Amino acid sequence: MPVSNSFRSLLPVLLLLVLLALVPLLSPSNRFLSLAISAGINVIALYGLSVLFGQTGILSMGHAALVGIGAYTAAILARDFNIGFWLSIPLAGIMAAIVAALIGIPSLRVSGHHFVIMTFAFGQLLSIILTNGGDYTGAASGLDVQQPVSLFGLSIDVLTHYYLMVVFFVALSAIASWAIINSRYGRTLRAIRENEKLAASLGINVGRHKIGAFIVSGVFAGASGVLLAYFLRHISPSQFSSFPSIYLALMVMIGGARLLLGPLAGGILVAFLPELLNLDPVQSRILYGVCLIAVILLLPNGLIAGIIAGWHRIFDRRPAQPSEPAVEREGK
Amino acid sequence: MKSVLLRGATVALFLGALAYPALAEDAADTIKIGVVAAESGAFVSAGHTLPAGVSLAVKEINDEGGVKVGDKTYKLELLKRDDRTDISTAIAATQELVRDEKVAAIFGSETHDFTLAMAKITQPAKVLHFAGNSTLAKVLTDSSVASGGEDHYLFQTEPQEFQRSGSTARGVLKLLEPLVGHPLKKSVLIVGNDATGQFLSSYYLAALKSEGQEVPDIIFYPPDTTDFSPFLTRAKSLKPDVVHFWYNGDSTLTALPQALELGVAPSYFLFGVDPGIWKEQGLSADVPVAMSCVPVCWGESSNPKAKAYFDAYFAAGAPKGVTSSVSLLYYDYVHFLAEAWEKAGSLDPDKTVEALKTLHHKGVVSDDLAFNATHQVTHATEVCAAAPGGDITCAMQEPPADAPKQ
Incomplete structure (x- = not known):
């Protein structure tokens, strides 16, 4: 029953998202909704990063720059071509994918730390280009997004509606990520992650698939950028420099990149932890640093994988699961 | 499946509890x-x-x-x-x-x-x-x-920035010139390259030019710069009479000692550095240093209020x-x-x-604060200058009536 087995990994995510979609019934504060929307937008980008990092084993420190490509594409399409939100989503996804390919082709000739450095540099470079882009990019001041968002005549600009829309896009991203993980393509990516040379010896075109994974992650990032631009209504280069990319990498590492619940957990934790514990940015960074070290040392597959392993150890009396329990099963 | 639902419900209740707004008081x-x-x-x-x-x-x-x-x-x-x-x-x-x-x-x-x-x-x-x-x-x-x-x-x-830049440029040059002892003709701007820096420097450049200054270059530095030597070396090569540091006071205080060590110019202007900080930190320079406040200085002020x-x-x-x-x-x-x-x-x-x-409001900054048709105020800016001996002189500088022609 391979299909039902693989669907079991998606089910908890969908159930959690259904429950999250019901949160507006509890009349949450607008502050909560606003933070939840920001977290959800990050989670969409994180699903892309999880394909790249979790499945292919490539860590990018320039993912926020691809989000920026999506956001600026949406803002420029709205300003210059009067193209609204819904058409911007696929167009920005395509644009971010193209940029990811352009960056990926030279960058993925190197691997490991060198690739991380190159993607980091890409983030900085994009910020410089946007800052010095004159009126076209709004220079350092950035761009406004004026177009309203509506669906079948219903305004989505209301915070609750926007929240529900973001939950919907998170669900789509999770399903897309699940489909990739459980496809032949996903298995190919995992083969590359586990042993590049062995994968190449089996006839897999490693370079092409790595660039492909980078492009796929760009599509997620581009869509997330559109949602961000239409939520904030004003974007500027500083939002997409290297520092936000480090945060995205941190989120995916803390939550766990290999399980579907990982990006969701990482995005929510990093967004709400400073709020819950009333931490200032310095304290937050210290806490994230400690969490990251703890995760790397104690839970190398992320928090969710660690929790699942702990659960089984305590309640099922089963031996601790290997890394990536669901995915490994699905991949076989 | 049951346990999954149970866990999901627990998470949702937890999030819902966080989200619930505080009861508003009457x-x-x-x-x-x-x-x-x-x-x-x-x-x-x-x-x-x-x-x-x-x-x-x-x-x-x-x-x-x-x-x-x-x-x-x-x-x-x-x-x-x-x-x-x-x-x-x-x-x-x-x-x-x-x-x-x-x-x-x-x-x-x-x-x-x-x-x-x-x-x-x-x-x-x-x-x-x-x-x-x-x-x-x-x-x-x-x-x-x-x-x-x-x-x-x-x-x-x-x-409006042409007013603030105009009064600042005029005040800086007016206070520095007698301290330097010769006419100030050439200025170089060193500016943080972010939204504010780009915006401000364009106006300040126009203001300096309208005061008759030759401005051969604006040197932009990345906002988090700590080593200013490449930018300062470039500035020194232009032989300026004044180096104007815009706009971040914290960065400016990092850059000034490096500029003094390199002997970049016979005088400097530090935007957004209060003479109070100059005195509190025991700063000194062997050349005149002008400072400006946004809008009135706390360390030394000519404003009675x-x-x-x-x-x-x-x-x-x-x-x-x-x-x-x-x-x-x-x-x-x-x-x-x-x-x-x-x-x-x-x-x-x-x-x-x-x-x-x-309305015309009597405030601390001005006795006649008022918003214009585009919801912007007009008032003077305070500029101070520290002489090499340490004496600090301040003056409120009124803004120009019109923006200089670009």
Whole structure:
């Protein structure tokens, strides 16, 4: 029953998202909704990063720059071509994918730390280009997004509606990520992650698939950028420099990149932890640093994988699961 | 499956509990106003001055009995929110203040980008919004501030940049020239390359040129620069009479010792560095150094009201910082707004806007604070100069009437 087995990994995510979609019934504060929307937008980008990092084993420190490509594409399409939100989503996804390919082709000739450095540099470079882009990019001041968002005549600009829309896009991203993980393509990516040379010896075109994974992650990032631009209504280069990319990498590492619940957990934790514990940015960074070290040392597959392993150890009396329990099963 | 549902429900209940808003108190006799500023994070230096200045004004107004609107007197209730120098937090805080707390007015933020994003929330909700970003000139136009316009309730509490740059350039050159001992003809700008830096430097360049200065180059440095030697070496090669450091006071204080060591110029100007910091940190230079404050200096001032204000400001617990004077871009406008409510005889935002546009308020910065047709104020800027011996001279410099021709 391979299909039902693989669907079991998606089910908890969908159930959690259904429950999250019901949160507006509890009349949450607008502050909560606003933070939840920001977290959800990050989670969409994180699903892309999880394909790249979790499945292919490539860590990018320039993912926020691809989000920026999506956001600026949406803002420029709205300003210059009067193209609204819904058409911007696929167009920005395509644009971010193209940029990811352009960056990926030279960058993925190197691997490991060198690739991380190159993607980091890409983030900085994009910020410089946007800052010095004159009126076209709004220079350092950035761009406004004026177009309203509506669906079948219903305004989505209301915070609750926007929240529900973001939950919907998170669900789509999770399903897309699940489909990739459980496809032949996903298995190919995992083969590359586990042993590049062995994968190449089996006839897999490693370079092409790595660039492909980078492009796929760009599509997620581009869509997330559109949602961000239409939520904030004003974007500027500083939002997409290297520092936000480090945060995205941190989120995916803390939550766990290999399980579907990982990006969701990482995005929510990093967004709400400073709020819950009333931490200032310095304290937050210290806490994230400690969490990251703890995760790397104690839970190398992320928090969710660690929790699942702990659960089984305590309640099922089963031996601790290997890394990536669901995915490994699905991949076989 | 059952356990999955159970776990999911637990998570949802937990999130729901977090989300539930606090029960609102009966606030019939209070007017809520909000502040969104960076009380932590990268912009804390300027950010903490906003809530400090607004708090002081609110306390003074409440101590004097409150705001009399029509036949009813209201106390002001201040709600402060830290944006942690993070735009998502700034937006969440604004959403909370506007939609949950139903504030009548918002002050902040000190960051241009954040203010523009915040205005997308405050303006449709008809919340009066005051921000001390001269960069708002980009959005405050005749059509945008007109009734029904997208920024009808947005006010800029800092003079238009051609005015601030004009008065600063004139004041700097006027104070430095006698100290240097020869005419100052050539200036070089060293500017932080971000939204504010790009915007400000374009105006300051025009202001220097209108004062007859030759400006061979504007040198931009990345905002987090600590080693300025490449930029300073470039500046030195241009043989300037004055090097003008714009705009970040903290970066400027890092750059100046390096410039003095390299002997880049016979005089310097430090934008946004208060003479108070100059004295507190025991700084000295073997060449004249001019400083300017936004808008009035706390360490040494020629403004008669400034001393009393800053005594009260620091006595209330605010720290002495490079940009403490920025608090005045907000303090005066809380009093201004209270006066507008009293004049309008109503809390109606449209009537308040009309009152704000016709009032002339006696503030600390000026005895005649008034908003122009595009919701911007005009007032003088204070410029000081430290002589090599350590003596500091200050002067309020009035702004030019018109923008220089580009």
